[in-house]
Amino acid sequence: MSLDLLMQNILNPAIMMFFLGLFAAILKSPLDIPQPLPKLFSLYLLIAIGFHGGYELAKSGITGDVLKVLLLAILMAILVPIYAFFILRIKFDVYNAAAIAATYGSISAVTFITAGNFLNTLGVNYGGYMVAAMTLMESPAIVIGLILVSFFAVKSLNDDLNGNTSRLNLKEVLNESLLNPSVYILLGTLIIGFVTGEKGWKAVEPLFGNLFKGMLAFFLLDMGIVAGKRLVEVKKVGTFLIGFAVLLPVFNAFVAIGLAKIFGLSKGDALMFTVLCASASYIAVPAAMRMSIPEANPSLYVTPALAITFPFNISFGIPLYYTIINNIWG
């Protein structure tokens, strides 16, 4: 990885704001960004990315290439949590392994957005359908996590309070997959952006386009604070999980880059796809896990995703993955 690329990534207002927040938390500054401001920022980013993706998709159209990428996305969203689960079983019980696996099988929208920002600075394009791919990759891991628990957990413990013997009732699964707020907003605004096209985008661009980078910087300040608070407690999760939180993303990235090359994705699409596979969810999946696998310890799935994988990806991961892609694609 060229030092240049790394510096260019880090000397970006958004990334620096993240570290400003991170240090605030580590130094125990009373600085905080109280709810619901973080919710405002994350809603804003989801709407912006969805809308813009839909608009781009309307311009490019839904081609065979697009469908290929979407299938690849679903494939990885199913595969990653499965192999992650078996790796995690080395150290953790079924419940924790499944919950952590689900976290890493899903994606982080902010990492995706940061990567988009990075490409943007380099002048490299990526397709609007990557947002659709992201949307498709959010939920499968939740379902896989629940399936894994149903398969491997001792039956007696498995009984639900409702008297359900299985965790997998269709309603719940549909709920978690399509109605979970971030999936719902992304999908919804993707469609709105697609349907309203040029005219629609022009109307909302001053808010959802022009302010995007500034809002990302603002939100990353908050992400930094939250990540910093968790970082302080990171030792509690143990060396195994700390290692896992760096190595699994890198491994996922290698797999993703391989697939991207084989299936002939463009450079920009390849990076975005790689980042999706390498990132872990710290919002949607933890909420779902807390609800459906209460036996798992939330610190074990939130802390690594938020305090290690996320900072790693946005500072080193993205330029690293890009360097590799750039070398291979040439």
Add this chain to the structure above:
Amino acid sequence: MSLDLLMQNILNPAIMMFFLGLFAAILKSPLDIPQPLPKLFSLYLLIAIGFHGGYELAKSGITGDVLKVLLLAILMAILVPIYAFFILRIKFDVYNAAAIAATYGSISAVTFITAGNFLNTLGVNYGGYMVAAMTLMESPAIVIGLILVSFFAVKSLNDDLNGNTSRLNLKEVLNESLLNPSVYILLGTLIIGFVTGEKGWKAVEPLFGNLFKGMLAFFLLDMGIVAGKRLVEVKKVGTFLIGFAVLLPVFNAFVAIGLAKIFGLSKGDALMFTVLCASASYIAVPAAMRMSIPEANPSLYVTPALAITFPFNISFGIPLYYTIINNIWG
């Protein structure tokens, strides 16, 4: 109504965001936009519309035509709640009839704003003084509602806890009319926009002008969620009120269009005036009614205004009213 016009209205990011929110609530997605974010959006919209109206008014000046529109506005703000009350008495007691009548006698700023957005897309203008008209139309219905209760409710129940025998003390009425937050903000920013003129508007335009459509879309997402939650319970209010919530606005619109034609309003002004008469309040008036007519059931006046009249107006009503106006004005 031409299908084109309807589609053009509905395929607008703001309207589609409303339906995105509406479906989220109906499908019971956990998506929500917690307070005080909706307050931020509604404050933003009020300031923006007030400021811009004041600026436009400064450009056009306060002419005889302007005064004519303002008088018309006050006339309808007094008339509508009175005839609405007698229609509602068919089914409801004095308290509920008065509270619902007040709701429909007042106006919905977001409906007004959506209509402005609609005209804007068509390239049709309306006067900045329409904002002044809106401001004048917010409060009279509250006062009328209280007068109706004083007249028609049985005396003994009428006694206030304070020992007041009448609900109509001047202080309360003034408070509700001028100091109610949305009236106060609209009036205040109207004056500021008027006084600071071109220079003032240029200073705040990047925030209060350019971002307007995006913010409207963002806020309508929230309105959709809230309306959707109420829509789920809409059956409880009964068929009479459901019918009323569509037919009264249409009737009000006909009266308004007639008056607008007689008094020679421009096309744009006519639509805005019509929309003011056809819309119902779901913020200012409910709060006032809850306080001054506690005997009335708030579900009966909030639900129809928010879950029926508002969606009806912004999706069908506005293009319908405009088609009629367009046909008559030629």
Add this chain to the structure above:
Amino acid sequence: MSLDLLMQNILNPAIMMFFLGLFAAILKSPLDIPQPLPKLFSLYLLIAIGFHGGYELAKSGITGDVLKVLLLAILMAILVPIYAFFILRIKFDVYNAAAIAATYGSISAVTFITAGNFLNTLGVNYGGYMVAAMTLMESPAIVIGLILVSFFAVKSLNDDLNGNTSRLNLKEVLNESLLNPSVYILLGTLIIGFVTGEKGWKAVEPLFGNLFKGMLAFFLLDMGIVAGKRLVEVKKVGTFLIGFAVLLPVFNAFVAIGLAKIFGLSKGDALMFTVLCASASYIAVPAAMRMSIPEANPSLYVTPALAITFPFNISFGIPLYYTIINNIWG
């Protein structure tokens, strides 16, 4: 002071929004801007001013002139609370005198920003390093306040709950000086703006540059409401303190103008420096005082700073100081 300049200052959307809020509170309108919206606005303003200052500093470089201004700033930040303390001792006990002195020794970022806005309208420039000066002037007064209490308060009362005999442990002082949120954000974004330079600023300018005046107006509406609520209770603080709240700022301004002239500051820098000296803190210092000098009555240090000094400065003070500077500098 020319009436023109005064009118130009007051007929500014931001200042008028402040008075709109002020009157709302005085008239007891239920209008309010609930937390954390004020926090959103103040964070926004701090980030914007810090980032932009850093960017300007990157353009100008850190010269001898810059260091001169920074030293002057520190000098006044130490001097003002000391002489303020002795004046306040005429009427108040050691605790209250120290707390009020600290409040007036520190600065108000919003007053600074409003002055910048004022200069901007006149087309007069000031250096980006003035933001650095502001940052340096926030905290010394807190430390001075604590030192004054340690010196002059009766020993026995001085014992801390923790068993500390002194209020001046190094950790606390560092915490208050560097990690207090507004200092931390200003310093942090100053550095980020400096490091990311032109490119960084361009990325965030649509949010943190273009919207600045609008956001200031929005925030001042809230400041007006809060100030108005306190103004209602202002009599309780007594005539002495009311007089102090106007006269001390003016006196500080005279001292500052003198120093600015002697050390050859530019017109723009002189005004900003003057405004820093003349303003009082109503956020950072009160929080610190509430914690470290609980014996002091918070109404005595918050009310005058917020309800008298702040409105005085942004409406009369700034044009007054500028008129004087303009006359002297020629």
Add this chain to the structure above:
Amino acid sequence: MEKAKKVEIVIDSIHLSYLLEKLQKVGVSGYSVFKDVIGMGERGMMAGDELTDVFKNSYIFTLCDEETANKVVEAIRPILKKYGGICTVSDVLWVK
């Protein structure tokens, strides 16, 4: 520690300031207020409608001696009757 009464009230937020006035008239030495409480009762859900500010409760408690507690209850009863809401009284030891 002194024996004292704790009077707790849940009421529509819209009537809060009116209630607090009453409390002060009766002569309580203080009170604490929790805004944004949601709930369910006779008059249905108060789900904290995000828009209208109408369907939201506040929770108030005040510590006082038995006599004042009785006065508070008497002052509050008609408000509860008219506007809805609930009120309870219980025993606590007040750390002084």
Add this chain to the structure above:
Amino acid sequence: MEKAKKVEIVIDSIHLSYLLEKLQKVGVSGYSVFKDVIGMGERGMMAGDELTDVFKNSYIFTLCDEETANKVVEAIRPILKKYGGICTVSDVLWVK
């Protein structure tokens, strides 16, 4: 004033709607909910993580007669066992 029981519960916000359903099934006449409560207990800090919505509690109380209170407690016990949280019962006088 009538004798009544006050049942108080602190539970993960994420399980709130499930708990409220249970309360209604048991037949309470009403309840009040305070969202955004933070706390510490057996399962560690619930510091109201600003991002994930996962580490936050809700506090609920319901007034009822003794019989219903017992039913509430029985309905809640397994939830507390599975998901954590606390529950108490105390005596109050309910102003009616």
Add this chain to the structure above:
Amino acid sequence: MEKAKKVEIVIDSIHLSYLLEKLQKVGVSGYSVFKDVIGMGERGMMAGDELTDVFKNSYIFTLCDEETANKVVEAIRPILKKYGGICTVSDVLWVK
């Protein structure tokens, strides 16, 4: 259900973390915190000033046995004396 004590505290938000430290030192098994409580007391209104964060209270309660409750009270008393605020102790049954 076990007999237990409920200790309730209202204090300036600014001193919250200091108070929680004390509670933990004394050895409580847990606590719950409600931020953003407003109120009135000896030191006047705490109306939750929207700007300065200075005039706002927090409400804390902790469940514990009688012995710990006494320790909590002893630990808190000087804080209340210095910074203001209130504290009560009452009886509850703790569902275990």
